[in-house]
Amino acid sequence: MSSDRVTVRAPATVANLGSGFDVFGIALHDPFDLIEAKRTSERGVRVEKVEGMGAHAVTLEHTKNTAAVAAAKVLEMGKADFGLTLHIKKGIRPCSGMGSSGAGAAGGAFAANLFLEKPLPMDQLLFAAAKGEEASSGSFHADNCGPSLYGGFTIIRSYDPLEIVRVNPPKNLGIVAALPGFAVPTREARKVLPKHVDLKDFIFQIGQASSFVAGMANNDIGLVARSVKDRIIEPARTPLIPHLQEAEEAAKRAGAMASFLGGSGPCICSFYDLDKVDGSVVGTAVQNLYENRGIECLCWVTTWGEGCRKESK
Numbered sequence: 001m002s003s004d005r006v007t008v009r010a011p012a013t014v015a016n017l018g019s020g021f022d023v024f025g026i027a028l029h030d031p032f033d034l035i036e037a038k039r040t041s042e043r044g045v046r047v048e049k050v051e052g053m054g055a056h057a058v059t060l061e062h063t064k065n066t067a068a069v070a071a072a073k074v075l076e077m078g079k080a081d082f083g084l085t086l087h088i089k090k091g092i093r094p095c096s097g098m099g100s101s102g103a104g105a106a107g108g109a110f111a112a113n114l115f116l117e118k119p120l121p122m123d124q125l126l127f128a129a130a131k132g133e134e135a136s137s138g139s140f141h142a143d144n145c146g147p148s149l150y151g152g153f154t155i156i157r158s159y160d161p162l163e164i165v166r167v168n169p170p171k172n173l174g175i176v177a178a179l180p181g182f183a184v185p186t187r188e189a190r191k192v193l194p195k196h197v198d199l200k201d202f203i204f205q206i207g208q209a210s211s212f213v214a215g216m217a218n219n220d221i222g223l224v225a226r227s228v229k230d231r232i233i234e235p236a237r238t239p240l241i242p243h244l245q246e247a248e249e250a251a252k253r254a255g256a257m258a259s260f261l262g263g264s265g266p267c268i269c270s271f272y273d274l275d276k277v278d279g280s281v282v283g284t285a286v287q288n289l290y291e292n293r294g295i296e297c298l299c300w301v302t303t304w305g306e307g308c309r310k311e312s313k
C-alpha cells in the first residue's frame, strides 16, 4: 500500500434477529464507526484516541480494545514487521446491542489487512475480528463482527471451524433501530440466559430460524417478519430492558412488520417494508414511548448495508 494511513468505515449490526442467537446478524447502512490506522515502524498496535458517541466507555488499553486486538491479530497472522496506531471515531454507542464492539473488531482487522503485502483472506479476518470481540465481551462470538465485515445478512454456520455464510436480504427490507438511553453490557445480558432449553422451544426455534433464512434468501419479507419469534433468549432478557414489550407493540402499531430485541439490547429493532411504510413513523412511535416515560431514545431509520470498506478521501 502506498499511503501510510487509511480510514475504514465499519457498520453497525444487529445480531440474533429474534430466532438466531449467536448465529444471525445483519449489517446496517447507518450508523458506523470510522477507524483511522497509521503505520508505525515500531511493532504493536496502540490506540491513540477514541472520540464520538460513548467514547468515554471505550478503553484505550491495547489488550482490551476490540479494534486493537483484532488489528494486532491480523498483523501477527500476516507476519508484519511494523505496527499501527489507531484513531477511532465512534458512531455506534457501546453497550447498545448495535454491534459497537463488533464494528471496532471488524474495522480494526480490515484496516490492518490493508497494510499487509499479502492481505489475508476474509475468513482469517473474521477469526481475527472474533478474537477482538472476545477481548471485550468475554465470549468468542462473531454474529456482530461477521456482518460488519461481510455486509448483508450473515449466518455463522459453525464456530469450530469458524465459517460464515452471507445472504443478500430483500431489497425492500427497511430497518428501524431505536436506542433507549440506558446501557446493557453484553457480559451481563449473557449471565441471565438459561443453561438448558426445553425440547419444544428448541423445535419451535429451529422452525423460526430456518424460515427466516428462507425468507431472506427468497426475497420474502413477509416470511422474514413472521420468523423472528424467540422463546428462549429474549424472554430471559426482557427484565433487563424496561418497556421492551410496549416498545415492540408501539412499533408494530406504527407499521412495523416485526419488532424484537436487537442483539443483547437495549436496541429495539423493527423491520418494515420500504415500499409501503414510512419508517420514521415507526421510529417516532418507539421514541415517544420511551420519552413519555422519561427515557431519551435515539433512532436510526435505515436499511441493510455493505460491510467494512476503505473511505475514499
Ligand code: HSE
Pocket (backbone or CB within 6 Å): 015, 016, 021, 022, 023, 097, 098, 099, 141, 143, 144, 186, 189, 190, 262, 263, 264, 265
Ligand atoms: N449474540 C450476542 C448476544 C450478541 O446476544 O449475547 C451481542 O450483541
